[in-house]
Amino acid sequence: MTEDEIVKAIAALLCHPEPVEGRHRILLGIGDDAALWQPSRSHRSVISTDMLVEGVHFRRETMSLEDAGWRAMAAALSDLAAMGARPVLATVALGVPAAKADAQIVELYRGIAAAARRFEITIAGGDLSRCDLVTISVTVVGEVSNSRAKTRAGGGPGDVLAVTGALGAARAGLELANQPRLMEGANKDAALQAFRRPTPRIAEGRFLGASANVTSMMDCSDGLSTDARRLCAASGCGAVLEAVAVADSAREVAQRLGEDPERFALAGGEDFELLVTVRARAFRYLAGRYEKRFNKKLLRVGALRKGRDLEWRGAPLDRLGWDHFAEGAPRRGG
């Protein structure tokens, strides 16, 4: 296929049978030099970019290209969730090896299209290039009313630190993808799903963003110990982690591997749950509404306090999360 033919095939894959809220505002999509859309008058626009690289973020032995496409979308959408924003449109830059490029592009776009349908975002454009390793760069644009946009700054001493769901499942899924015989059952399925088809917490982010009692928000993509530290730095606070919410699947995998389940959650990363700070007096009420709406708990993991330090189990918490460029950083997906 020529490049123009591939673009046509992609456009067909992305074709949506039913119109979705806001989609009519895309005035010009794939096929021209750029896409054109009408931003909402009452909202602010939000943009974020995420990159996935073969051999760094995923390996073909443990993840299909379709899953990798989904994952790249999920990672970018998670940043919109962290701002409390509604997804509008995305662009996708794909680098793909020359051999069997067509088939690889179609497989990647199957996952991209599935995530786009699920989270109601329009793929409005992109670029294709040959590249010896598969690389996927997704840029997402969303909208949020200014009063609802949450940043990492804004938390204050005394605020409750909470997460939208238990952590460590994606890390557990990675272990299981590498050692499929480690265990069987529902926890295995849940962990592999969290690893291969993670869910960006778009609905949860919009719900929490709408509350004036949520003082800061971010996504927990590099592990709680790293991300809580970032939130604290932006908010000018320290924190005590009182409990770490560990996913059942993570607990089971960690135990089978003889590792500390809480460390799995602290260092695992890529769970795409949201980390929020909530005014202490409002936490119980908000958590109640959250549980009613989402049928799961808003999990308290600690509290902000004065100072700069992060404390866990009565001692300063090491940085356990994943850093792309720190020396000796383990390869993810590896």
Added chain:
Amino acid sequence: MTEDEIVKAIAALLCHPEPVEGRHRILLGIGDDAALWQPSRSHRSVISTDMLVEGVHFRRETMSLEDAGWRAMAAALSDLAAMGARPVLATVALGVPAAKADAQIVELYRGIAAAARRFEITIAGGDLSRCDLVTISVTVVGEVSNSRAKTRAGGGPGDVLAVTGALGAARAGLELANQPRLMEGANKDAALQAFRRPTPRIAEGRFLGASANVTSMMDCSDGLSTDARRLCAASGCGAVLEAVAVADSAREVAQRLGEDPERFALAGGEDFELLVTVRARAFRYLAGRYEKRFNKKLLRVGALRKGRDLEWRGAPLDRLGWDHFAEGAPRRGG
């Protein structure tokens, strides 16, 4: 450096000493999960993504990382120019080898920042990853009033086909980068500049977009023969290429290599000049105003006509331009 430290260093590099028109509308930039901005109420938003890959679009032997950073920005900005849009903000996803990652990231961002300053666009966010080859994905967002946005569709039979500048210089620069001793002088400098530091035609695009007599517009990034074919397909027309505007530098290099200078311009690509169609009766007037404003000519290269074919020198024109995935496609930058 850790990832957080690298992000701080990048933010410092991108710090602008003077405020630029529209920059105050960026409400939240680098450092949070996403960037936040206030779109203009009277305008439409435009988005485009471009990807540069080491070994495909550039080689380190012939282009510094600083130039590659500029080039990636220029390629993305050129798509905004092609819509008649004003640049607002960009995000950048960089993949960089682990060895000496810090220094490479800083060098890439020097070029990115220089282009951002020159074309008045704010770098609002991005992502970093290790990758065995340098990959640069740039997403740009711009704005245009709806009546001024130009697409590839809209040209009709009889319209004049014109370009904003002579073609082939970037291709000439590539040849010179590979064979520096081929020639000396002003043409060499111009060609190397066109190859390493190309200029997206933002001002020209905004000027032409404002004219109701410009019926379609696109950027000429894959060679006139490929891009004119795309414009014709979108506009449902054929075209006759009467003359090909060849840059002086391209003419000199082609002659020294014993090649046809017009083929250089037809197939060369990456010149980032704009290709426009103009209502025939208005062309002379518009070209006069263009020359007065930009001190260079709007160059007539042919005319649209009924049918589907592209004709050059009295015969159907082969597809000479560059296609990323066509079999036997030459490696660019190579």
